Amino acid sequence: MIRNLRSTLLKTVASSGVAALLLTSTLPAPASAAGETAEVWLTDLGTGTRLAKQANVTFSPDDGAAGTSIVLDENTQYQQMDGFGASITDASAWLLNYKLTASKRAEVMEKLFGRTGIGLSMLRQTIGASDFNWEIYSYNESAGDTAMNNFSIARDLPYIVPMVKQARSVNPNIKVMAAAWSPPGWMKKGQFPDAVHPMATGYLDPQYYGAYANYLVKFIQAYQGQGIPIYAISPVNEPGLQIKDYPTTYMSIADHNNFIKNNLGPSMRAAGLGTKIMAYDFNWDNVSFPDQALADAAVNSYVAGTAYHHYGGSPSAMTTIHDKYPSKDIWFTEGGYGSWNPSFTGMMREMIAVPRNWSKSYILWNLALDQNNGPTVLPSSINWGTVTIRSDAMDSVTYNDQYYAIGHFSKFVVPGARRVASTGYNGGTLDHVAFKNPDGSKAIVVFNYGSASNTFKIVWNGQKISYTLKANSAVTFKWTNNGGSAASTVSLKASANGSFVSADNTGADPLVANREAVGDWEKFRLVSNGDGTVSLHAVANNKYVMADQNNGGRLIAASAAIGTWEKFYRTDAGGVTTLRSAANDQYVTADLNLAAPVLYANRASAGGWEQFTIASAP
Template identity: 40%
Template sequence: MKRVVSSALAGVLLVGLTAACSGVGGDSASNQVQVWLTTADKSKLLSQEESVKLTSGEDAQAGGIVLDETTKYQQMDGFGASMTDSSAYLIASKMSEQQRETLMDQLFDHEQGIGISYMRIPIGASDFARTLYSYDEMPAGQTDPQLANFSIDHDKEFLIPTLKQALAINPDLKLMGSPWSAPGWMKTSESMIGGGLKPEAYKPYANYFTKFIKAFEAEGVPFDAVTPQNEPHYVPDNYPGMRMEPFEQAEWIKGNLGPAFEKEGIKSKIVIWDHNWDEYYYPMTVLGDAEANRYIDGSAFHGYAGEVDNQSKVHDAYPDKNMYFTEVSGGAWATEFGGNLKWDMHNLIIGATRNWAKVVLKWNLALDEHYGPTIGGCQNCMGFVTIDQHSGDVTFNSDYYSIGHASKFVRSGAYRIESGPSDEEGIEQVAFQNPDGSIALIAMNSAGEERELHVRHGSKSFSYKLPAGAAATFVLPAAKT
């Protein structure tokens, strides 16, 4: 039996979600388009609205957005955020059991929440951690090339139990691991802060990855993918980071990481770059190394610099490789809800997926009322939710709703499909066909006034008046066979 969910999300949790998302129902349901709406003024927050009718034959609206599932693009893995050490700590230790169960349902359950289906996990400490830690730190001047002191005990307290709870709620949830730094003794700085990877540490560091993946898997937490290094072209001075040039990344992958995964039978994908849109030459350089290329699944991008369409430049050069969008953060520098909704829709939900991303993630899943805990770095970042450390009360931020417009309705294994052109000025949109045949169309009205969408699917069509600055998800039932 599902747990009762707090009134904070009463607009999100409505009767009939399962039928709407699966496309099942009677004859009347087969002609109904389910609608979920979020408005710029927050009067509607992922609110299920009255369904609209699909008309057919002579009544069908001509033109507008044409949905065509016969033209398919990338297959989707999911949408979500990062479960940092800070996020897991807050969820696991600063909430009552009832508060925690309710929040986890609101985050990971498709019926009672937004059904997050992909998460990124720091391998060791990031800036959003309670302490500076790796899985094999050594006293100054000592090394451990055999990794005899390797241990994930730090993460057994909060991170692993929280991940296991998420996986129990959504078994389709996939995870990606990303390190902010190798253990200090492996680096030129002799510290997790600053420096690069020593050549003599290439092999031990590859083995460090295999140990990490196997140790988490033994705890019931498997990893779909890893990246060699978070933000390899940014080396902060007050939290973990590590410089890694493209030739170094290629050399390490082809000479150490890829062979180590092969030897140990590890199936986790290797995804390169994991940094901003502006330096798209980096993944293209790494992929240009034929020996490294064969071990690489794709490239990951962040959204702090550059333009999203640079993803397509990498895809066009290497169309057999996958594309991931893995990080951008909301924060106190941008608190206008409507503006945040518009940015996320334009750049991530619509922009990143139309530029081939099969995964779209934002940064922290949860932070506290002081934008932490943090050991450095960003001091005013915000997560999907804010958890009050004293009461355990939860505030839902704009990320929750923008990502929710996709994660709740686009299931793992869905394909992005052809959807266009659009006649309506100011309307941006993207569409996906789920494994069960239902179609999710996500649209954003970036205009300053109400716009009417006209959508056609085969011989049927519907129209909908979308308020200025609003986002909507439309779920069309699977066609009858």
């Protein structure tokens, strides 16, 4: 959102959460890191170097010498990451669609979302209009239509939906969350009484609570009908904000809670939607609002957690909420940059501080804006896009500092990664945060916010690498454990029935979880693919396990090679593992109410039947 209200962005301090969640894998850690090679990616603005690959560095035994040490402990794990991303606003989508040729658009999309680019993995879409639109609109302008008979997302179909689809085609693992700036104007009271501003300011009339809940349900269903699943939703963006020039909605904590527990939550459940509800979705400086939301037992039962923006307060507010409500998740959903907070130092320090304070995401604001910081309904804009696409030319694209800043994370940390412990500030000017990806690879981001170069070492598993980082420079190290392709022989046990998974099929029969002991057919080679996924290779028949898309996603050991349908995202938590198909984004389950539990990849969320124990097998 526009940030003329803030002249400065408060400085952030990277501090880890107090109440650590200890999660350990049942697979043994490598006995030694000696000889392990790490990639090095550097941004040094002084030399014009931006997220550029440097010469690899190699781990060697730590000699215990004094100095600035950052110690990485991959067995001390915190929150699971959903990803890093931005918002394809109306302005962004219009520029991508109409101001780039097809070939240039494909190039830009790859650089934003692809593996050779920075791999952005989250989108936060607006529900109807925001401030960065050609005009203000909602999905139902028929006053009094509480049944939503005239609901339509037709306004989004020419270029917003196609751009979201194209981003998802480049990165199928993108999670899409959504937030509403305002209900339709006819549902509001007290709004700015100018026909030019029909949705600006005001509050949701209580008589339309049910209609607005139906409106949001219809949005989720309409986007899903376009092949865009909505991962999470917040009912009102920045509920305390009132600005006349674009859609804003005042919502008190009492109204917020009543709407969620009496209308939105029940309506979404009645519709059978698995979309998460995020509470709050505003700045760090109001700790009371999210606290009161989660303290309400009924609201707590419907919401997945709380969402935050950076235009006031400190990221430590998220740790305060986490420590009080540790079972609820936290997301950072909007971070705008512009002329009021242009510092690369500020970007890097905040992007490190946000996950260190329990957020599962970091989402920038506009993915793209033009040379005038628009298009926008505002009289003027001081916001910058992640990229600048000129509106007075074709194929003119500039990648801005926030592109490279977030790339230090998004390119190396995939959805499902865990933040892991990284400790040590002996040098006094280094911020850092570390992650472990589902394939076992590690990534650590280090930023030197001091005025001089800083030489430090990263210590991991008794080994170390040393590096000298210039002032105001960022570096990401990533290593994969012996190249990320070594296979361990493992067994899988379904947690729900205590039986081992078997690939013993006489033809094209699916995997089942019904064996009491481990034999050859119950052994699998667990292969790390180096892209955040793993594959299972049945020892007995030398075939890869695939999610058979022609049979509802059932798992069968029948593939000779690894393709998309043979890849799975692995998540370890509390001693159990879940597997999610990379091809259809569904969890592997052993529960189909059959005589023998047949394994399918067809569950949208993980429960008891989607949990497995993975252990080493001889």
